[in-house]
Amino acid sequence: MSVFDGLDEFCGQVLAAHGCPSVSVAVAQGEELVFARAYGLADVAAGRAATPETVYGLASVTKPFTALAVCLAADRGLIDLDAPLPGTHPWAAVPTPRQLMQQRGGFPGYYDFYYGAAPLPIDPAFYRRQVRAPGSDFEYSNHGYRELGRLVEQATGLPLRTYLREQIAEPLGLTSFDLADAYAGPAPVAERYTAGGRVLPDCLTSHPSAGAGWATAGDIALFARRxxxxxxxxxxxxxxDGPPINERLGYGLGRVVQREGGSVISSHGxxxxxxxxxxxxxxDRELSxxxxxxxxxKAARDAVVLHLMAGLAPEFDPxxxxxxxxxxxxxxxxxxxxxxxxxxxxxxxxxxLDVLPDRRVRVTLADLAPATVPAIASDRWDVRLGTDLQLPTADARLNSPSFGVELRAEDGGLAGRAAAYKNGDRAGLLGPYLLHPCRLLPAG
Structure with missing residues (x-):
């Protein structure tokens, strides 16, 4: 495949340009690997090179594994994809597994990254409230995949980690895959680095079924194919079967889906x-x-993906x-x-909020000094903004020092949500993303 010509030089340039320690690339044709190569360092301090056998964290590439586990259990008569989740739940309308896999369970965005010892200091229950009817709008949320992981465990009687390894990884020949807060081996693992180049400690979350997977690039390419x-x-x-999320892309059962001229491209990042x-x-091309x-x-990842897809599938939507x-x-x-x-x-x-004539908004939160920031709007929200103000709650003070709002004009007021979050990890470590209901009325 000529697309690989010059790839070694290209990846070396990309890693240097973006300060990324390493990248691992694999391609499968049919159901076999045809290319597997790694570039850079898996461990910078030790000078340990990345190899095709190096295991990386997957983050949300875990979601296709969890979705496949749900689908397997459904094929075996253990789960009904179109029946409300079994059991007692705190929501007015209980979503179905299909709706959760398609990111249409009605839940808001959420993540809680914590770098200390268990247990997690944030109770996710407050943030797991529905914000819209199940089956309506798309909103990417780890809450739904947390519920899917719990559903698999209830339906199969096995821990999700065990089910994924025994019913998916082993049958597909994926020797490196695991689901855990930290990878235990036996394969060598890539150290994880902040955008500023600092080593990250082990990370805990309340939603491992949404993001705690580990594997080599080769095993991910084989999973996609097999x-x-x-x-x-x-x-x-x-x-x-991906209901649309925009003009060109849909979201199916744990896959982003593009249909272009009769062909299909599915993905997950x-x-x-x-x-x-x-x-x-x-x-359609039996290629992954x-x-x-x-x-x-993500800049190095994105550059390598776009470089390869320009040769493999030029219709690939960025x-x-x-x-x-x-x-x-x-x-x-x-x-x-x-x-x-x-x-x-x-x-x-x-x-x-004081909306000013120059498309700026003065934000006064609790008794903090006001901050004036630019505002934008979107199809869904009439005002969106972010500031460096600290929401004064115990959860937000842990590691979510920034504040933002997304509000729409509704019933004479503004309604929507306020976010506490950490804006990247060039300083400190990436923290939780916490959404809170918010309502404002006209003020003098």
Missing amino acids: SAGLLRPATAAAVL GGMGGVAAMMIDLP LAVLANSTD GHLAPASDRTRDFTLAPGSWAGHVESPDGEIPLR
């Missing part, structure tokens, strides 16, 4: 502290690709790298003042 063979034909087809991963499958990097910064369902538009909210509160686990937090 996994459909574990399913009944109708279920394998359903994996690629992953990113978290020290992880930038990508899996791509072209079923995996690119794994050990940096929070939106696969960061699927978006909400387009930016002009900010048209009239100048004025709005006041209300943010609902948090610690009670109501006062919030005031």
